[in-house]
Amino acid sequence: MAEPAGLYVHIPFCQEKCEYCDFYSITKLDQIQQFVDAVLKEIQLRAPNFQDTTFSTIFWGGGTPSLLSHEQISAIWQTLHDHYSIASDGEFSIETNPGTLSPDKLQHIRESGFNRLSMGVQSFNPEELKSLGRIHSVEEVLINFENARTAGFNNINIDLMTAFPGISETSFRHSLDVATGLSPEHISCYTLIFEPNTILYKRMQLGEVSPLSEDEEAKYYLLAADVLGKHGYVQYEVSNFAKGEARTCRHNLIYWRHHPYIGFGPSAHSFYDNRRFSNKRSLMYYIRSLNDGQLPIDFSEELSADDLKFEYIFLNLRLREGVSLKEFQYRFASDLLEEHQQTIERLLADNLLQVQDDHLRLTESGWMIADTVAAHF
């Protein structure tokens, strides 16, 4: 079977910016059409380089892809399919904000060909939604979740957030309960990160808000794993839970398993042929470059053998399954256990790593400090 490969489209628009978010998006919605014209050009411009690859996933993220009109969605979808070889049994995901959805919109998205829907819910407590700066209400989530089912989506993800200032054990349990009650196929549960260059970070520097302690963060993280586990969700990645193997996010697995992907849109990243490259994080620059027939490249780096190995290890360690020793050997012609013998022996002795079924994987205690463990390689 051919190696999986993914296509990503970044839709950099939001009705309002959330204080914590550091993904590139702007609120000038009158520029959406110009963006769509540009991204169509980029999709065509890049196509000749990837004619040998069959792509098994498409993922539209953002920003808020669901802000696009029917016509805009169809145009991008069609252009992707016209210029790239895309597997018919692929996974086609789109991120949405529940406040931008309607039965009609969901119907259109489904009919376009998307077969996986991701809803940015974050919390099921109205006051938390408000303080996080979300535009949607709890009711909109509940209604649109049903609408999505009606539209034919049988693979839905709900994004939840945890360990943010103001959260309580009670409120988080409530969010988990409502989420599991809806029974989506997939739940992503992210611990809030204070990212530089966000309003939230500024507010922290001003002393208005402070991150939860490490111990508190750990508490919420374990609570999520526990509750979701009891409802039959498998934690297949640090922040991701799915109802069984078949419901894992194939597109995100491409990132974690070090498979190639091509990103379109401002700030989008790509990984192909041992090279990582990205587009400029500016819509103006993006549009101008493409109008001139140029790619809006920001940076491009050729990964060294050491970079590749290190990435392969730390990315796969994020997965429950761990690093496949066989695949490591196959990719790098090197025995991982030998190459890092001392480090691995120590981490095994500390019960942070384990070797099982020809995989090197984190133990329960290692899982919690995966970055510390990864930094040993």
Add this chain to the structure above:
Amino acid sequence: MKINNIRNFCIIAHIDHGKSTLADRLLEHTGSLQNREMQAQVLDSMDLERERGITIKSHAVRMEYKAADGETYILNLVDTPGHVDFAYEVSRTLAAVEGALLLVDASQGVEAQTISNLYQAVDNDLTILPVINKIDLPGAEVDRVKRQVIDLLGCEEEEILMASAKNGIGIEEILEAVLERVPCPEGDQDAPLEALIFDSHFDSYRGVVALMRIFNGQIDEKTKIKFMATDTNYEVEELGHLLLKRIRSKKLHPGEVGYLICGAKNVRDIKVGDTVTNVAQPVEKPMAGYRQVKPMVYAGIYPIETAEFENLRTALEKLVLNDASLHYEPETSSALGFGFRCGFLGLLHMEIVQERLDREFDQTIIVTTPNVVYRVLTTDGVEHYIDNPSKMPAPGSIDRIEEPYIDAHMITPPEYIGNIMKLATEKRGILKNQSYIDPTRADLHYHLPLAEVVFDFYDRLKSVTRGYASLDYEFLGYQHSKLVKLDIFINGEVLDALSVIVHHERAYDQGRALCQKLRKLIPRQMFEVIIQAGIGNKIIARESVKALRKNVLAKCYGGDISRKRKLLEKQKEGKKRMKQVGRVEIPQEAFLAVLSADD
């Protein structure tokens, strides 16, 4: 050049009062360098100096100045270091000149360091030219500062020069005043050679370059010379003057300042303060004031990576080529492995060495807690000098421990006497005498343990007296003290590099403070870290660093894996800058924790 047309002078100033800027302006005004070839503050040539705004080593520069009277004069400006660690170098520089510009900031006024250097200058019979600088700044209080200067020097108001070095105001006046008021040097060209070395540095191509002032006699290339203190003979290879670079000259005459190259390969061979004379016709005795500079403070320097030991040795070998006051010898620590015991003039000197090793030689090192040298008498009647607390003999075999004391004078306006006494008492000082130089200045005479002074005493003194007090001291001798060795244990293992000698009455407080400090400095690890302080086998304080609970970033930034990789690589870098002691990773700062344990 006639001796009457030479003027030798230096600038005395507190840090930040504008010394380097003034030097730049003087060079510019005399046409000694073009604007564009000038990097601001040319005299401070080491990066570190420019960054810290302090002059570490002295330098000299020669300017030709066509004066208002139509004659051309040679002005030699000798720069001086500005910190108590380098007091001896300052004294030798002052001995090489006839005059000093006393530079005072118009808004800051006279400060302690200025005063102590000024007194030294006066002791050396230098002519003092007061200059008030930065007169055009909004905060300038020219009248107040003038009164201070008049009180200090007993001079007339008209003698005070006004300047703004930054904006080139008053530069001409300063140059003319130097000609008019600073006496020209005196000397006998036909007398035996007598020259004073006031600085030396290492040039990778030419070996040691010494800076000297000729007092009597002459010196030519090929002259066979003798350094009197080290009793070594050399033949002069090259002589000359210093502009911004060396300008070769066949001969130097009395009154002149210049450089000397004679094939010496190590700065240790040519000592600051030594007298150069002619082998064929020597002076009878060397000039007064020479002193062998001894380290006051010792600390261990260790590579973070044990494999880097040889590279560290090479770096130190190169470093001492132009830092004669640094001493080092190999030692081993059970916790840190192979390293060096190094002797420094003081803590600033230690910090400078640490930074130079890092920047110039790319050495990532641990510096251990500094200490003084203790004299220990064991019960078998043997005398030991201990420059490393971990080498302290077992408590049972010690008869007595003595520590170095100093004889210190602190000169201060009377309103700060109370503060100084409080500080000195806290530092175990013994008041010997209190007297008044005049109604505005008291002289507090103390005996103090050197160990208490070398750490933060000088900074504390400045802070409790708003910078007005000055400190001068000399070594008094060893005195018996009730001292104990305080050990630090990390997960049960003694970390010898953290051992300190403390007064027994303070052991408990210091042990507690040290453990608390270490708890803050040692990051959470994959397991719990227990920190204990003990005397002998007795544990007197305990803290713990809880095991790391959670460290995993929730997301991988969409497809931006590069960012995630860089974050992890930063973590890896951070680990590299920590010392692995047993299984515990300890950051560099922790080894100096004792210095700030009072915070």
